[in-house]
Amino acid sequence: MSDSIGPAILTVEGIRSGYHGVTVIKGLSFEVGAEVFAVLGANGAGKTTLLATLARLIPLTDGGIRFRGEDVSTLQPYETADRGIGYVPQEHGAFPDLTVFENLSVGGMIGDRPREERMDEVLDLFPDLKALAQQMAGTLSGGESRMLACGRALMQDPMLLLLDEPTAGLSPLYVDMFFEKISEIHETKGVGIILAEQNATKALEVADRVMVLSLGEAFLVEGADELTTEQLKEGYRI
Amino acid sequence: MNLDWLDAFLLFGTFQVVMVIGLALLLHLQLGLARIANFGVVGFWAIGAYAFGVLFTKVDWSIGEPWPFLISMLFGTVVAGLAGLLVGWLIADLEIEGVLVGTLGFATVVAILVTTERGLTGGALGMGGLSFPFDIGKTKANELLWFGILFVVVGAIFYYVWRVHRSPYGRLLIAVGDNEPLARSLGKPTFQTKLWLFAIGSAGMGLLGAINGVMVHLLIPEGIGINVTLAAIVGLVLGGTARVWGAVLGVILTVGFFDIVVQSYLPLPRSWYTQAIPVLREMVFGAALIIVLLVRPFGILGDMRRDKLIRSTHRD
Numbered sequence: 001m002s003d004s005i006g007p008a009i010l011t012v013e014g015i016r017s018g019y020h021g022v023t024v025i026k027g028l029s030f031e032v033g034a035e036v037f038a039v040l041g042a043n044g045a046g047k048t049t050l051l052a053t054l055a056r057l058i059p060l061t062d063g064g065i066r067f068r069g070e071d072v073s074t075l076q077p078y079e080t081a082d083r084g085i086g087y088v089p090q091e092h093g094a095f096p097d098l099t100v101f102e103n104l105s106v107g108g109m110i111g112d113r114p115r116e117e118r119m120d121e122v123l124d125l126f127p128d129l130k131a132l133a134q135q136m137a138g139t140l141s142g143g144e145s146r147m148l149a150c151g152r153a154l155m156q157d158p159m160l161l162l163l164d165e166p167t168a169g170l171s172p173l174y175v176d177m178f179f180e181k182i183s184e185i186h187e188t189k190g191v192g193i194i195l196a197e198q199n200a201t202k203a204l205e206v207a208d209r210v211m212v213l214s215l216g217e218a219f220l221v222e223g224a225d226e227l228t229t230e231q232l233k234e235g236y237r238i
Numbered sequence: 239m240n241l242d243w244l245d246a247f248l249l250f251g252t253f254q255v256v257m258v259i260g261l262a263l264l265l266h267l268q269l270g271l272a273r274i275a276n277f278g279v280v281g282f283w284a285i286g287a288y289a290f291g292v293l294f295t296k297v298d299w300s301i302g303e304p305w306p307f308l309i310s311m312l313f314g315t316v317v318a319g320l321a322g323l324l325v326g327w328l329i330a331d332l333e334i335e336g337v338l339v340g341t342l343g344f345a346t347v348v349a350i351l352v353t354t355e356r357g358l359t360g361g362a363l364g365m366g367g368l369s370f371p372f373d374i375g376k377t378k379a380n381e382l383l384w385f386g387i388l389f390v391v392v393g394a395i396f397y398y399v400w401r402v403h404r405s406p407y408g409r410l411l412i413a414v415g416d417n418e419p420l421a422r423s424l425g426k427p428t429f430q431t432k433l434w435l436f437a438i439g440s441a442g443m444g445l446l447g448a449i450n451g452v453m454v455h456l457l458i459p460e461g462i463g464i465n466v467t468l469a470a471i472v473g474l475v476l477g478g479t480a481r482v483w484g485a486v487l488g489v490i491l492t493v494g495f496f497d498i499v500v501q502s503y504l505p506l507p508r509s510w511y512t513q514a515i516p517v518l519r520e521m522v523f524g525a526a527l528i529i530v531l532l533v534r535p536f537g538i539l540g541d542m543r544r545d546k547l548i549r550s551t552h553r554d
């Protein structure tokens with residue numbers, strides 16, 4: 001373990017979870033503060049399963065999750081969202097039958113600050129969405145809909161944002177832009193971010209710390225600067 | 239008041255059209271927005287009618303009119319709403335196939351109970367004595383007034399659905415219909431949202447059932463067949479589920495065409511009305527549905543909201 005992360009927002013203790021008898025996450029423990037925390041790992045390593053578990057969409061079979069001091073292990077997803085966990089899934093992160101504007105506005109159903117204020121901030125962060133405001137989300141391009149998914153989650157004013165491969169399958173220019181946005185969200189809003197990624201190079205550029213997942217177990221948790229290529233390769237079983 | 243100009247078939251036909259518009263509007267919220275395929279519409283409609291009828295005719299009321307009538311109406315509405323709560327609770331987390339079977343099964347159970355519970359419902363013989371809560375002279379005048387009341391009720395339903403359509407609640411319903419797992423992480427309890435939607439919709443359907451029962455004066459098991467559900471669904475899908483006016487237009491084109499144009503204005507032999515027409519009606523509805531789904535898959539008033547489906551299938 002490394003780097004002081006400040007007080008932990010999220011504490012994960014020995015969690016196990018999976019699907020219908022298949023255990024994918026096999027006893028993970030880690031802490032995340034107000035930092036960018038990258039989760040790396042090969043295809044099928046369990047990154048998506050881990051994030052969905054943290055968002056409480058997949059039940060725990062063992063272990064516990066504490067968020068800002070509160071045990072959230074048994075809460076419903078809508079309750080964790082209300083506590084301040086924003087979730088952007090790997091796919092289908094926006095509602096296709098709602099316009100861009102309506103998507104942002106359902107995202108902002110909870111939260112105390114005026115919705116317009118939050119909407120302005122999100123549109124400042126992703127100016128491309130402004131021109132698309134009245135378009136149905138189902139007709140957006142892949143990149144546009146990733147921006148919308150992220151903006152929708154930010155409308156909840158989360159303390160912790162779970163981002164599942166936000167740049168998978170997108171053009172290099174877009175990837176660079178999105179990683180800049182991730183740093184910007186973290187720095188300007190002080191939001192903790194858990195970022196599941198395939199793109200190790202990019203993730204290491206923005207991350208404070210890194211966890212390499214391998215077959216549902218944490219291979220290691222390191223400061224992003226300290227991780228060596230050899231360690232990474234070992235984690236990916238290359 | 240001279241009402242000779244008013245043809246009885248025309249009045250009943252228009253009454254049916256407006257009543258089915260009410261059902262289709264309620265279904266619009268469930269099927270059109272939240273994508274809950276409620277195929278048990280007639281079950282809630284019948285529960286409302288029978289609960290009203292049982293309380294109104296079987297109880298020895300010691301208070302004067304109009305209270306027994308009004309209380310019974312409220313009772314029918316509430317019982318249908320409670321049935322909706324129960325059925326909703328059973329189906330809220332099921333996939334679409336489960337919802338279909340569950341709601342269809344519910345309507346069947348209601349039809350069976352109505353036939354077997356003779357003591358309460360009159361069984362196959364039917365339950366009579368459902369009279370208007372007023373008497374302003376001729377039968378036709380009473381019927382016209384009752385039609386006016388139905389019109390006001392359906393108008394209120396239209397206004398409610400219209401408001402929901404453009405409210406945050408309406409957007410939440412669309413979100414739930416689009417992608418329920420994602421909607422769960424929006425911060426609002428989706429299960430309760432669906433449950434309420436089902437309860438409110440069912441209560442409205444029950445009220446319409448009770449109002450219809452009073453118009454026809456007699457509740458019989460044959461009156462609560464699947465054709466009531468079908469009329470609402472066909473009208474809704476035909477008009478398009480994306481817009482509130484879709485339900486209105488679709489029902490006018492289907493039920494309106496049959497119950498008004500065919501029955502009142504076509505010179506058909508009287509013997510057809512009991513045998514041939516109901517069958518013909520189902521056949522034409524089915525054919526209309528197939529044609530519309532082929533030509534305009536998202537209904538006559540369908541718009542971009544559904545066009546994305548085409549696009550996404552191209553992309554995948």
Ligand SMILES: Nc1ncnc2c1ncn2[C@@H]1O[C@H](COP(=O)(O)OP(=O)(O)OP(=O)(O)O)[C@@H](O)[C@H]1O
Binds near residue numbers: 022050
């Ligand atoms: N719904 C499911 N039912 C059963 N097994 C599943 C389900 N979803 C995922 N799995 C399995 O769980 C394992 C982990 O999958 P997961 O999606 O978490 O991997 P990932 O690290 O996100 O991979 P990728 O980088 O490809 O997105 C895989 O072996 C996968 O086959």
Ligand SMILES: [Mg+2]
Binds near residue numbers: 047049164
């Ligand atoms: Mg994944």
